Amino acid sequence: xxxxxxxxxxxxxxxxxxxxxxxxxxxxxxxxxxxxxxxxxxxxxxxxxxxxxxxxxxxxxxxxxxxxxxxxxxxxxxxxxxxxxxxxxxxxxxxxxxxxxxxxxxxxxxxxxxxxxxxxxxxxxxxxxxxxxxxxxxxxxxxxxxxxxxxxxxxxxxxxxxxxxxxxxxxxxxxxxxxxxxxxxxxxxxxxxxxxxxxxxxxxxxxxxxxxxxxxxxxxxxxxxxxxxxxxxxxxxxxxxxxxxxxxxxxxxxxxxxxxxxxxxxxxxxxxxxxxxxxxxxxxxxxxxxxxxxxxxxxxxxxxxxxxxxxxxxxxxxxxxxxxxxxxxxxxxxxxxxxxxxxxxxxxxxxxxxxxxx
Numbered sequence: 634x635x636x637x638x639x640x641x642x643x644x645x646x647x648x649x650x651x652x653x654x655x656x657x658x659x660x661x662x663x664x665x666x667x668x669x670x671x672x673x674x675x676x677x678x679x680x681x682x683x684x685x686x687x688x689x690x691x692x693x694x695x696x697x698x699x700x701x702x703x704x705x706x707x708x709x710x711x712x713x714x715x716x717x718x719x720x721x722x723x724x725x726x727x728x729x730x731x732x733x734x735x736x737x738x739x740x741x742x743x744x745x746x747x748x749x750x751x752x753x754x755x756x757x758x759x760x761x762x763x764x765x766x767x768x769x770x771x772x773x774x775x776x777x778x779x780x781x782x783x784x785x786x787x788x789x790x791x792x793x794x795x796x797x798x799x800x801x802x803x804x805x806x807x808x809x810x811x812x813x814x815x816x817x818x819x820x821x822x823x824x825x826x827x828x829x830x831x832x833x834x835x836x837x838x839x840x841x842x843x844x845x846x847x848x849x850x851x852x853x854x855x856x857x858x859x860x861x862x863x864x865x866x867x868x869x870x871x872x873x874x875x876x877x878x879x880x881x882x883x884x885x886x887x888x889x890x891x892x893x894x895x896x897x898x899x900x901x902x903x904x905x906x907x908x909x910x911x912x913x914x915x916x917x918x919x920x921x922x923x924x925x926x927x928x929x930x931x932x933x934x935x936x937x938x939x940x941x942x943x944x945x946x947x948x949x950x951x952x953x954x955x956x957x958x959x960x961x962x963x964x965x966x967x968x969x970x971x972x973x974x975x976x977x978x979x980x981x982x983x984x985x986x987x988x989x990x991x
Contacts, residue, residue, distance in 0.1 A: 643697030645827035648778030670740030701959035763961035773951035785855025814873030826882035830956035833906035849903035852923035
């Protein structure tokens with residue numbers, strides 16, 4: 634019987650820079666394959682092949698998608714045997730447990746020097762161009778986050794925080810009841826989504842496909858959604874329950890979802906840019922409305938309209954830069970692929986396909 638695949642984004646373009654959680658996942662894994670090499674489509678295809686290889690053996694597999702390039706995978710995590718395969722060079726990941734849980738494999742020796750010399754100048758220019766577009770994209774996102782902070786200041790002044798606290802306490806009672814487990818709750822970390830050349834995207838449907846109870850938070854910016862979810866994760870861990878923190882793809886400090894696996898429960902931000910509503914026929918989908926505690930005055934609404942327009946403009950700029958960044962990334966990978974020896978690649982990758990029993 635085959636396993637299944639859950640999709641996440643491996644990194645996100647945020648207002649604080651590029652965010653990834655691979656170091657946290659390396660702590661989570663029992664065995665880590667640190668794959669080193671230049672950016673290449675062949676590396677992404679290798680990770681896909683490894684994913685399918687373990688799925689066919691019955692393992693549940695997590696695929697971590699590239700923020701810019703559709704269908705490109707940059708890491709694979711195999712649940713059950715807790716193995717992480719990550720193309721590490723882009724993130725400066727180095728092994729800290731050589732000889733135990735970290736195994737390093739370099740693919741630089743698969744590059745053909747003669748071919749590299751032919752495209753060296755074009756490759757260098759494109760990589761410089763790629764860096765420039767990335768910096769411009771991050772700069773626009775930083776601007777957008779600052780504008781969003783102004784938005785939050787306005788809405789926070791209109792909140793009835795006491796009423797929200799009462800609602801949250803009632804939620805805790807409903808979710809946790811009297812459950813306390815005689816173990817230490819484990820906390821893991823993933824990303825919800827990211828800005829892409831196509832706009833803000835997420836993998837909520839894949840992440841929550843097997844979760845029976847989904848609470849969808851509705852509320853304006855700055856009204857406590859992220860803090861609420863962090864509080865629930867803390868409460869879960871304090872009771873011995875595991876909690877998975879799913880981080881925002883635009884603000885690196887904000888949480889967009891919390892999953893409590895042992896309760897088959899999740900709660901997530903369902904407002905722009907990822908609007909979700911209960912699905913017809915799916916039992917367990919509910920709205921958790923905190924917007925009712927925010928009474929926006931006419932004066933505040935005028936302020937918000939101006940802020941919203943500025944925020945949208947900054948995000949449009951970021952999306953445009955991300956498209957140019959993606960184009961340069963594509964070219965770099967194509968050039969590297971053309972310089973890679975297929976025979977050396979096959980020889981190098983063969984030992985990775987190790988059959989296991991669950």
